[in-house]
Amino acid sequence: MLILHDLTPYHWALAGAGIGLLTLFLLFVLRKRLGISTGFENVCSLVVRAPYFRRPAIAASHGWRLPLLLGLVLGGALSAVLGGGWAPFWDLGLFDTVFGGGPAVKVAWMFVGGLFIGFGTRLAGGCTSGHGIFGMANLEPSGIAATLSFMAAGVITTNVVYRLVGGI
Amino acid sequence: MADPKTLFFGALVGLVFGFLLQKGGLTRFRTIVGQFLFKDFTMLKTMITAMIVGGIGIYAMRAGGADVALHIKSTAVLGNVVGGLLFGVGMALLGYCPGTGVAALGDGSRHAWAGVLGMLGGAAIYAEAYPWVKANLLGIGAYGKVTLPGSTGVTEWLYFAVLLAAAVIGFRALRSFERRRQQPTAP
Numbered sequence: 082m083l084i085l086h087d088l089t090p091y092h093w094a095l096a097g098a099g100i101g102l103l104t105l106f107l108l109f110v111l112r113k114r115l116g117i118s119t120g121f122e123n124v125c126s127l128v129v130r131a132p133y134f135r136r137p138a139i140a141a142s143h144g145w146r147l148p149l150l151l152g153l154v155l156g157g158a159l160s161a162v163l164g165g166g167w168a169p170f171w172d173l174g175l176f177d178t179v180f181g182g183g184p185a186v187k188v189a190w191m192f193v194g195g196l197f198i199g200f201g202t203r204l205a206g207g208c209t210s211g212h213g214i215f216g217m218a219n220l221e222p223s224g225i226a227a228t229l230s231f232m233a234a235g236v237i238t239t240n241v242v243y244r245l246v247g248g249i
Numbered sequence: 250m251a252d253p254k255t256l257f258f259g260a261l262v263g264l265v266f267g268f269l270l271q272k273g274g275l276t277r278f279r280t281i282v283g284q285f286l287f288k289d290f291t292m293l294k295t296m297i298t299a300m301i302v303g304g305i306g307i308y309a310m311r312a313g314g315a316d317v318a319l320h321i322k323s324t325a326v327l328g329n330v331v332g333g334l335l336f337g338v339g340m341a342l343l344g345y346c347p348g349t350g351v352a353a354l355g356d357g358s359r360h361a362w363a364g365v366l367g368m369l370g371g372a373a374i375y376a377e378a379y380p381w382v383k384a385n386l387l388g389i390g391a392y393g394k395v396t397l398p399g400s401t402g403v404t405e406w407l408y409f410a411v412l413l414a415a416a417v418i419g420f421r422a423l424r425s426f427e428r429r430r431q432q433p434t435a436p
Contacts, residue, residue, distance in 0.1 A: 093291050096273030097298025100266065104303040107262045109310065111255060114320035115262075117348040121372040133376035144251020145259030150351055152260040156267020157276055157355030164272070169357040173344070174279040188363040190342060195350075195367015196374065197339025202347060203375035204382065205332025206322055209346040212333075213296050216322060218304030220397040220408055223324035227333035232293075234337025239285030242341065 104215060111145055116211030117153070118202035120146040179247035205230070267352040276353040278344030285341055290423055297416050301409065308405045319396065326390025328382070339371075 090096075104115045123146045126134035161167040171184055180186075202208040205227040207216060213231075216224020243249050267276075273295055274280050283289030310317050340346050343364045345353055350368065353361035375382070398405040 090274035090291070091269070091272040093273065093294040094298055096269050096275070097295040098302050099269045100295070100299035101302025101306065103262060103265055103269070104299065105306040105310065107258070108307065108317050108320075109315065111258050111262075112317065114322075117346075117351065118368070118372075121347065121369055122376075125369055125372050125376065129373050129376060131373070131376035131379070133379040144255040148256050148259035149263035149266075152263020152265075153267040153270075153348065153351045154263075154355040155260075156264040156269075157271045157352035158267075158357075159264065159355070160268040160271035161356045167357055169359050171359050173360065174277075175282055176278070176344075184359070187360045191360045191363035192367040192370070194339045194342030194344075195364040195369075196371040197335050197367075198343060198347060198350075198364075199339075199368035199371020199373075200375045200378075201332045201335030201337070201339055201371070202368075203332070203372050204386070205329050205336055206325070208336065208348065209296065209340075210348045211322070212329075214299045214303060215320075217300040218307055219319055219321060220304065220405060221322055221324065222326070222392065222395060222397065222400075223322050223329045225397075226324070226326055226329040227336075230330045230333025231337035231340060234334040235281075235285045235341045236287075236337075238338045238341035239282055243282070243286065 100214065101218075104218065113145055114211070115215045116207055117150070118198075118208035118211065120150045121199060122203070123147055124150065175243060175247075175249070179243055179249060201231075266348065267355055270349050270352040271356050275349045276345075276356040276358065278358075281340065281344045281346070281349065290427070294420060294423070297419075301412055301416060304405075304412075305409050308409070321394040321396055323394050324390070324392040325387045326392075328387050328389075331386065339367075343367075 091099075107113050107115050119142075122134060122139050123143050126139050158167060171187065173187060176187070176190075182190075198208075205212065206223060207227060209231075212224040212227040217228055270276050274291055275295065280289055280291050284292040307317065307319065311319075336346075343350065345361060345364055347368060350361050350364050354365060392400075396405075397403070397408060
């Protein structure tokens, strides 16, 4: 089953340039700034009643942010299907070899990681796409500060978890 | 209800984005974790390429007379840094960022569902904390909607020239680093 998932990926320059051009397309056609994590506010606003989610800007952006998130799921699926077959998996590579654990452990681990991401990206005002790609492309101090911070924290945390604790 | 054009192009951009992330290997846990362990530089190389293509494109479109706004985000340094640090911790645990995590749902990654639910939960917690965050954190290092070319007076093309040169030199150095690293295990 894993063979299906081990197709040679696109060269990074192709994927990177494609994402860069896609950013320009969104900016030119819809006059919107690429960003994924802000879309979580749109999803949350459908079910959570906090005043933060009732800002007019959120309801006004439902029209493109919600389809964008849906398209993102479908795009991941389409690529997997066309790339030799889609198969659901629990495989977590290094996490499996270092820590092991069944689905319940992974679900808990992932959920906690997600909480950090959800809170952190709202506080920072963006994620890899909004800050790392668009913010850096725009030469914004906020994009540079956020991107350097998340890369640094990612490197430190990963090395603490897998090298220091996991002992690889 | 939004107009059909907005719905359609929103979905199309998402679809192509998800497709490229999956094809680029970025919807995989090992790619992100590999980046943070300095074993696989796919994430950084893809991100920097997208950033340079996007950046030169945005400013070129404007220089060419296209009516596109920069949509500048406000800078609030403390929020950007603390938020970025928390996000980085989460990305290291999860092996996904928001974009790659959502695309990974489609890719078949079952645990990504827990991660994305966590992201929504984290955003909801932020919404509850927002009055306090706004009063105590977001005012620190707040410069408003600024860009480097705007506040330094140095043309954006100089920044991109430096970035491009740094990327070319950096990527070349990286390639020889990766080759050296691979050699001992090569058959």
